[in-house]
Amino acid sequence: MIGFDLRSGVATVTLDRAPVNALDQAMVERLSALVAEVETTPDVKVVVVRSARHVFCAGADITMLAGFLDEPDGARLLTQYAARLQSVLARLAALPVATIAEVNGAATGGGLELALACDVRLAATSARLGLTEANIGLVPGAGGTQRLAAVAGRSRALLTLLGGELMPVSAALAAGVVDEVHELEELEARTNTLAATIAGRSRDVVVELKRCVQDAGTARGFHTELEATERLASLDGTQALMKKFLNRDKAGR
Numbered sequence: 001m002i003g004f005d006l007r008s009g010v011a012t013v014t015l016d017r018a019p020v021n022a023l024d025q026a027m028v029e030r031l032s033a034l035v036a037e038v039e040t041t042p043d044v045k046v047v048v049v050r051s052a053r054h055v056f057c058a059g060a061d062i063t064m065l066a067g068f069l070d071e072p073d074g075a076r077l078l079t080q081y082a083a084r085l086q087s088v089l090a091r092l093a094a095l096p097v098a099t100i101a102e103v104n105g106a107a108t109g110g111g112l113e114l115a116l117a118c119d120v121r122l123a124a125t126s127a128r129l130g131l132t133e134a135n136i137g138l139v140p141g142a143g144g145t146q147r148l149a150a151v152a153g154r155s156r157a158l159l160t161l162l163g164g165e166l167m168p169v170s171a172a173l174a175a176g177v178v179d180e181v182h183e184l185e186e187l188e189a190r191t192n193t194l195a196a197t198i199a200g201r202s203r204d205v206v207v208e209l210k211r212c213v214q215d216a217g218t219a220r221g222f223h224t225e226l227e228a229t230e231r232l233a234s235l236d237g238t239q240a241l242m243k244k245f246l247n248r249d250k251a252g253r
Helices: 025-039 062-069 074-094 110-116 144-152 154-163 169-175 184-199 203-214 221-233 236-251
Strands: 002-007 010-015 046-051 098-103 120-124 128-130 180-182
Touching: 002 025, 010 025, 010 184, 025 074, 046 184, 062 074, 074 110, 098 110, 098 184, 110 128, 110 144, 120 169, 120 184, 128 169, 144 154, 169 180, 180 184, 203 221, 221 236
Parallel strands: 010 046, 046 098, 098 120, 120 180
Antiparallel strands: 002 010
């Protein structure tokens, strides 16, 4: 359903529910358990979310949603599901380590919300992305409206949401919804290279860089940079890296 592998500081979360990784309640609970594992595992420096299927994730299981609405309190049940997924994705977004979504195919509805909850989104040229809930009379309820507006701007977000269409990856790249686009056969290698680079850094640097960027644009942003600088500069590892750099620089002269 969702695989998990941890090695060399990289935690890989692999969506694998036939046929299109639709998110039912069991999938959401499994994702929650994996986020909890990362939260309590100090060895993790980066999380990669990828798919074993030909799509990244088709979002919420529509059959499940329809089943909710067949019940007398269906609206409440559907809202509870959305709230649970929203909570899990908020925890994913708040992880102190770097997170990468490898979007190998379609990412729709909750699938795009999952990708948007990650720090970096790398996509295949064949990927299509969108929040199409308006087509079934709903709104994205797991953070999609908020995160899409944050990366793409309000006007572009509304155009996408109201249109209910999937964006080609070129449009997603231009809007900031994805960060890089690669041929499908090259995508996994690029993801692995980036993850390995991040995993090669000290966890302290990863944590502090993410904290600084999260505070960007707030009243604390510049102060957070100084706090991070002081904390990192006091670490033996930082001092050793600086000495190594200086010695290499001198040797090259």
